[in-house]
Amino acid sequence: MPEVVLELNNLEYSFKTYGGVVKAVRDVTFEVRKGEILGIVGESGCGKSVTVQSILRLNPEPPGFFQGGSINFAGKDIIKLSNKEMRKIRGIEIGFIFQDPMTSLNPTMRVGKQIEEIFVGRTGVTRAEAKQKSMEILKLVGINEPERRYRQYPHELSGGMKQRVMIAIALVGQPTVIIADEPTTSLDVTIEAQILEILKDLQEKYQTSIILITHDLGVIAKMCDRVLVMYGGKIVEEGTAENIFYETAHPYTSGLIQSIATLDTSKDEELIPIDGTPPDLFSPPIGCPFTPRCEFAMEICGELFPEHTRVSEEHYSHCWLLHEYAPEVELVSVKRKQDDETAESPNKEEIGGNV
Amino acid sequence: MDFHNQTITPDRFRVVGKNLKEMESISRPSITFWKEAWLRIRSNKAAFAGLVILIVYVLLAIFAPLLSKYSFDQQDAYAMRQSFSAEHWFGTDTLGRDLWVRVWVGARVSLSIGFIAALINSVIGTIIGGFSGYYGGKLDMILMRIIDIIYGIPSLIINILVMVVLGTGIQSLIIAMVITGWAGACRFTRGEVYRLKEQEFVLAARVLGQSTFMIIVREIIPNIMGLLITNLTMAIPSAIFREAFLSYIGLGISPPDASWGVLAKEGTALMQVAPHLLYIPAFFIGTTVLAFNQLGNGLRDAFDPRLRGTD
Amino acid sequence: MVKYITKRIGISILTVLVLVTVVFILVRLMPGDPFNDPKMTPTVRANLNAYYGLDKPVIQQYATYLGNLLRGNFGYSMIYPNQTVNNLLASSFPYSLDLGIRALVLSLSLGLVFGIISALNRGNKIDLFFVIVAVIGTSVPDFIMGAILQYFFAVKWGLLPIAQYYGFAHTILPSIALGFYTMASISRIMRASMLEVVQQDYIKTARSKGLSNFRITWKHQIRNAILPVVTVLGPTVAAVLTGTFVIESIFAIPGMGKYYVESVQNYDYSMILGTTVFYGTFLVLANMVVDIFYGIVDPRIRIAGK
Numbered sequence: 011m012p013e014v015v016l017e018l019n020n021l022e023y024s025f026k027t028y029g030g031v032v033k034a035v036r037d038v039t040f041e042v043r044k045g046e047i048l049g050i051v052g053e054s055g056c057g058k059s060v061t062v063q064s065i066l067r068l069n070p071e072p073p074g075f076f077q078g079g080s081i082n083f084a085g086k087d088i089i090k091l092s093n094k095e096m097r098k099i100r101g102i103e104i105g106f107i108f109q110d111p112m113t114s115l116n117p118t119m120r121v122g123k124q125i126e127e128i129f130v131g132r133t134g135v136t137r138a139e140a141k142q143k144s145m146e147i148l149k150l151v152g153i154n155e156p157e158r159r160y161r162q163y164p165h166e167l168s169g170g171m172k173q174r175v176m177i178a179i180a181l182v183g184q185p186t187v188i189i190a191d192e193p194t195t196s197l198d199v200t201i202e203a204q205i206l207e208i209l210k211d212l213q214e215k216y217q218t219s220i221i222l223i224t225h226d227l228g229v230i231a232k233m234c235d236r237v238l239v240m241y242g243g244k245i246v247e248e249g250t251a252e253n254i255f256y257e258t259a260h261p262y263t264s265g266l267i268q269s270i271a272t273l274d275t276s277k278d279e280e281l282i283p284i285d286g287t288p289p290d291l292f293s294p295p296i297g298c299p300f301t302p303r304c305e306f307a308m309e310i311c312g313e314l315f316p317e318h319t320r321v322s323e324e325h326y327s328h329c330w331l332l333h334e335y336a337p338e339v340e341l342v343s344v345k346r347k348q349d350d351e352t353a354e355s356p357n358k359e360e361i362g363g364n365v
Numbered sequence: 366m367d368f369h370n371q372t373i374t375p376d377r378f379r380v381v382g383k384n385l386k387e388m389e390s391i392s393r394p395s396i397t398f399w400k401e402a403w404l405r406i407r408s409n410k411a412a413f414a415g416l417v418i419l420i421v422y423v424l425l426a427i428f429a430p431l432l433s434k435y436s437f438d439q440q441d442a443y444a445m446r447q448s449f450s451a452e453h454w455f456g457t458d459t460l461g462r463d464l465w466v467r468v469w470v471g472a473r474v475s476l477s478i479g480f481i482a483a484l485i486n487s488v489i490g491t492i493i494g495g496f497s498g499y500y501g502g503k504l505d506m507i508l509m510r511i512i513d514i515i516y517g518i519p520s521l522i523i524n525i526l527v528m529v530v531l532g533t534g535i536q537s538l539i540i541a542m543v544i545t546g547w548a549g550a551c552r553f554t555r556g557e558v559y560r561l562k563e564q565e566f567v568l569a570a571r572v573l574g575q576s577t578f579m580i581i582v583r584e585i586i587p588n589i590m591g592l593l594i595t596n597l598t599m600a601i602p603s604a605i606f607r608e609a610f611l612s613y614i615g616l617g618i619s620p621p622d623a624s625w626g627v628l629a630k631e632g633t634a635l636m637q638v639a640p641h642l643l644y645i646p647a648f649f650i651g652t653t654v655l656a657f658n659q660l661g662n663g664l665r666d667a668f669d670p671r672l673r674g675t676d
Numbered sequence: 677m678v679k680y681i682t683k684r685i686g687i688s689i690l691t692v693l694v695l696v697t698v699v700f701i702l703v704r705l706m707p708g709d710p711f712n713d714p715k716m717t718p719t720v721r722a723n724l725n726a727y728y729g730l731d732k733p734v735i736q737q738y739a740t741y742l743g744n745l746l747r748g749n750f751g752y753s754m755i756y757p758n759q760t761v762n763n764l765l766a767s768s769f770p771y772s773l774d775l776g777i778r779a780l781v782l783s784l785s786l787g788l789v790f791g792i793i794s795a796l797n798r799g800n801k802i803d804l805f806f807v808i809v810a811v812i813g814t815s816v817p818d819f820i821m822g823a824i825l826q827y828f829f830a831v832k833w834g835l836l837p838i839a840q841y842y843g844f845a846h847t848i849l850p851s852i853a854l855g856f857y858t859m860a861s862i863s864r865i866m867r868a869s870m871l872e873v874v875q876q877d878y879i880k881t882a883r884s885k886g887l888s889n890f891r892i893t894w895k896h897q898i899r900n901a902i903l904p905v906v907t908v909l910g911p912t913v914a915a916v917l918t919g920t921f922v923i924e925s926i927f928a929i930p931g932m933g934k935y936y937v938e939s940v941q942n943y944d945y946s947m948i949l950g951t952t953v954f955y956g957t958f959l960v961l962a963n964m965v966v967d968i969f970y971g972i973v974d975p976r977i978r979i980a981g982k
Contacts, residue, residue, distance in 0.1 A: 510687070510690075513687055513691075514687060514690055514691045514694050515694075517687065517688070517691040517960055517963060518691060518694065518695050518698070518956065518960070519914050519918060519955070519956055519959045519960075521918045522695075522918070522952050522955060522956050522959075523698065525940060525952075526698075526699060526702040526703070526948070526952060527702065529702075529706055529940060529943075529948065530702050530705045530706050606817050609817050609819075610817065610819065610922065613819055613922060614921065614922065614925075614937050614940065614941070615937075615940075615941050616940060629817075629819070629820055632823075633819070633820070633823040633926070636823055636827050637827070637831065640827075643820070643823060643824075647816065647820045647824075650815075650816075650817065650820070651812075651815040651816050652815070654814070654815045655811060655815040658811070658814065658815070
């Protein structure tokens, strides 16, 4: 039995706005296991950021508020914790890496200080120890001349270096879980590769669990053990990376796979985007949110949200196509290479591209 | 989950496919930039109130002196320093002149000076700043150094000297305030144009073959219009203050002509015996400046949604 | 940083030069012929001729003028025949400076504090109170504020001295009158800045680290929000120092402003010249100091130049 370090149960999170209440997260349930990298993939606006930020209660409140469900960590429900208890968790037990390193660092504070300050006000760590740990973590994330960089200001560092600092900040407290919200979206591809390497190495070293949010199916393929696919504030499919890529069980996931180019795509093949736009969350759709854009949509799809259906051991999907009454449909997924049929995880080179 | 109320029958599994039309029809009707800005202003109570007050003041400035039986310099030795009465709504000053009329004649002077000076500053500053910012290069560099210097000279000092040279009066005041005043608008416009021209929509226009002139007119100006109007609105209060100050030290408008600054000056001298002579002009200066500031804030919010929620 | 400082100094010197020249030209343009006034005593005329070199060509007069200024010699007052402008400036400037500094300290400290409190209490009654105070403060010109304060606190209620400047109590009303507008203005800017900074990404990062609200507000929010205030500090200092003119008149403070206003109203040209140049130069320098200070405070400018 894999050890579960964090679980979200039926989480609902909404925002009060001038125009009404926006339901950003509508009944999301998943667990995070020790030592795994869990990927969350989906279009902008599907609720992935709001979901993970609510784990640390980082969404602005007001206008945000928890509408239902629970978040269980270390035996407690995070939603019910006081601010003081929340602060104990943030930074030390659960770390967060933000998307845009250019704006996520305080421009008027030295870089080393911004790492050190995680330990301010906490018992058991002296100032000297804090500084030493911070220096060590700077080396670990691959920053050259850490002593010099320690004293510098963010604007003196490149984008890639800034993101390494963000990783350092997230890791220095040796948290159980790290949430990485699109950590490489704003970086060059080469830098991205380095950053992902660092994350993977450190994860193996400390056995930290990582929740990795991304647009990029290639990143999922390279990094993730299990994957959640989100759409319209709900999870539509979940499984191991292999399940998701090779045995796709949801039209949305299938659409994503079809819309990217791979090394196998020939020059003449057209890329097939998914028609339409994400749903308006002011008046959330009643049934499956993907219905208007789904070529296989059935009557029941617009009326009722599909059941949580098991496809195989770790693989679940929310789709009426899996019901016994539904017609037989072949969903497009990634084709395994002939000699890779026995491979454990999808071949990295086959899959690459952004959602 | 809402399974409880529904039965799942095979007929509900009929394939219907995509339905994109419905999605796109939900979107809101589009309105123009200006209309949206107007709607926003209307809903901003403080700004709208400011606008209303200003319109009222302008109307009174135009019509009140015409409709009154007194003229602004008509003295009456039998009715000096009186407080509010049916005869003289705002009372009289130390020479028996009707304060109501003087306030509105003064309004004409103060408001028009404020508006004209600010307008000229904005126009000159925008044109020069706009071209400097757009063309960039050496011209821009030299021009900006010059502007920096002009901006760095304390304007009040220049105002005072120019007024001494030119003598008092509306024209002199406007000239005095405009000589150095345009530098502010110039700097601002240049900064904005410089920033905008690097943005991609300008690049797109150029790629599509638009001429430079058209780019400035169709791409850049609409984007700064909003900010320009806002700045103009915010510049008027400082012009009004400046006129009041200069008149107060005797360099602006000289009696018996009236401006709010002159009235304030006369009022402070008589504060102890006839306080209304100070409070009334002070009230109008204050409320006018307040109205312009609130209107300016409202305009800024209306034209740039990103700034909303900061005042 | 060095580059930044040199640039600032360079521009300031040029500005002073331009100022001085402009003043020279304007004084020449003044109505009447002040230097040939028949009512003038021979001593004054002799002094003026010696100082200005009035019988020489204009260019040479300009050079003489510049030379005089560089030597710090501002010539003779025309109204106080035996006083040099230098003397008058030296005796009066300290009062103006004192008043100005008090007003600045008051307005800066209160303005920042009010702005911060306002922003942290956004939306509730405390915020409303400070916003109203700020709005009133920026709508009333300082001379009117001065007159009102004087009337109520000094004349009517007798709580504070009416005029003059020789004790701490005397400094209270004038400082408040002078600083009120600036305090209100700074509190508005600070409030807006705080509210803008709080939406920045790095504040979210700070929260994700589990820092206390106090630390987030102090080290992350205020530290960054204060930058726009420093930006306007230059013009603010100038505004306060020029505001001393009128406040000094109202409260009969023997500062430079009083002499300046007098000289303007009486056409004492050498005083006008002297005070204008002195004052103007002082303001330019004050601006320069503030600009340099800003360079120190914002690490993006302090390090790696501008």
